[in-house]
Amino acid sequence: MSNVAEIMQCEPVSFTGEETLEEAIRALRAADISCAPIVVDGRLTGMVSEVALLDVYFDPQLRTAPVSDVAAQECRVVEPMTPLGRAAHLFGLTGLDCLPVVVGDQFMGLLRRRDLLSYALQAPAERWEPLARLVGSDGPAA
Template identity: 30%
Template sequence: MIKKVVTVSPEDSLEKAVQLMKLHSIRHLPVVEDGRLVGLVTESTIRQYARPEELGKPLREIMILNPITVSPDTTIDAAARIIYRHKIGGLPVVEGDRLVGIITITDILEAFIELMGLLRSSSRLDVIPREPEGLDGVLEIVRAHGGKVISIGMDVEPSGEKIYFIRLERMPLEPLASALEVAGHRVISVVD
């Protein structure tokens, strides 16, 4: 969550909101009065009123009333589901009615990238494990070859087979892939 939030007041003009959004490269402006969240102005809200004759309008006339919010205790998973379900780009974070931050889709993407280790030097192996060993059997072979797991993702094929996307600290993957194949696991892809 971003704690230093750029805000506007209900009496500020649409023009001021546009200028702040451009200046700070943001798409969401919480509307705050005496520290309390009273509304939200978004890039898409502004697009509806961006005609020159409307730039002087006070934000109280165009702001989103009762925006969807979350508390500081909301998990990143729950915030992501809310953003996805409501097809919105950000959520003000409030304690009671006091604005304490904002979480945007960019913050969620950043958390995902960090969690998955996508910016680290790494290798990736996509595997369908042999049953009954499953993922445990795959990881046993990975460890035996000196592999250090950064993250694991999973997808389920229409057939019900599980594909595991195993991100490892950078290492040569060919010997590991061969060992997995010999053990009966199907290596779908190797990405160095």
């Protein structure tokens, strides 16, 4: 079965945690993404999402706060060798838009739900059938 390393983004938009909320929103919008990792010295330290930013952005006292203040510190993660079926299951369980890819505490990349859906649509049937069995589906619709 295919694994996360095959379709993850190796150099996604990321933050240091020092960016303002406005800078983070602008970066997410410019890249047309809904979440991004906070990476410090190669280590994943959190995730920031549009939902978290929207929740606090309209509070004038927080608008200039660093993005690290609203980032989720504890994140669901996957490893590069995680089977895509397991990643699909995590997306389904959590409702997340993206999963950081790590080895130990080192950030390696990002797997977005839309990357997995694009893969499912483009991959030959023999590649997504194991994924479909794992998540209880017949695969992508024609």
